[in-house]
Amino acid sequence: MSRKEGLKNYEDLDLNDTKNDHRLAEVYRDWAKKYDYDNDNVLGTVSQPKSVNLLSTKLKDKTAKIIDVGCGTGLVGKNLKALGFFYFDGIDISEDMLAIAKPRGYTNLFLGSLNKQLPVLDNTYDSAMCVGVFTHGHVSSDGFNELCRIVKPGGYLCFTINEGVFQEYGFEETIKEFEVNNKWRVVSLYKDDYMTLENVKGYYCLTTVN
Numbered sequence: 001m002s003r004k005e006g007l008k009n010y011e012d013l014d015l016n017d018t019k020n021d022h023r024l025a026e027v028y029r030d031w032a033k034k035y036d037y038d039n040d041n042v043l044g045t046v047s048q049p050k051s052v053n054l055l056s057t058k059l060k061d062k063t064a065k066i067i068d069v070g071c072g073t074g075l076v077g078k079n080l081k082a083l084g085f086f087y088f089d090g091i092d093i094s095e096d097m098l099a100i101a102k103p104r105g106y107t108n109l110f111l112g113s114l115n116k117q118l119p120v121l122d123n124t125y126d127s128a129m130c131v132g133v134f135t136h137g138h139v140s141s142d143g144f145n146e147l148c149r150i151v152k153p154g155g156y157l158c159f160t161i162n163e164g165v166f167q168e169y170g171f172e173e174t175i176k177e178f179e180v181n182n183k184w185r186v187v188s189l190y191k192d193d194y195m196t197l198e199n200v201k202g203y204y205c206l207t208t209v210n
């Protein structure tokens with residue numbers, strides 16, 4: 001399956017449908033082996049290095065325990081490793097994507113969905129990354145609660161949001177609400193290149209969890 005077919009499949013998905021995760025896992029099962037090629041050559045996705053660079057502007061402790069939620073084939077891990085971070089776990093709904101992430105330096109890789117409770121205890125990680133997951137048909141801003149739960153107070157959360165769902169899925173509003181309700185402090189939020197060959201921009205957000 002080409003990436004264009006994959007994207008079409010997930011743009012039609014309905015976040016309120018309880019079978020959504022299952023259908024999305026099937027999309028990624030069929031896309032897994034071609035994902036990295038499409039990332040570079042069809043989409044021109046730059047969100048992984050850009051978000052890891054954003055995190056590294058503030059997170060100076062290379063021993064920090066990081067979780068990469070929706071890690072896919074491990075392109076975020078590849079960038080974390082290149083910057084000298086060495087403890088990062090990955091979680092995803094797709095076994096096939098996780099299988100490709102295996103050689104990329106993750107300490108633990110496991111299945112879990114950000115649309116449900118993740119199989120992780122409260123306050124486990126120093127920081128969390130979530131790149132390419134807040135997008136069409138994947139996860140709404142409800143996922144923020146789970147990310148905050150698994151990160152220690154004072155830890156960083158670094159995530160991207162596809163510009164196409166920033167308002168539609170309530171991200172813009174919820175980011176502000178979380179700040180007003182003292183759940184996090186926004187360190188950076190800006191729009192930048194995301195899928196350069198498709199001319200799609202994304203929002204990059206870095207917060208500290210309270």
Ligand SMILES: C[S@@+](CC[C@H](N)C(=O)[O-])C[C@H]1O[C@@H](n2cnc3c(N)ncnc32)[C@H](O)[C@@H]1O
Nearest residue numbers: 028070071072075092093094113114115131132
């Ligand atoms: C666009 S890919 C991004 C993968 C990787 N983070 C990257 O930047 O290359 C989206 C990933 O999110 C995963 N995903 C989708 N819904 C998810 C959910 N509810 N919980 C966890 N992962 C999810 C998919 O299986 C897929 O691997």
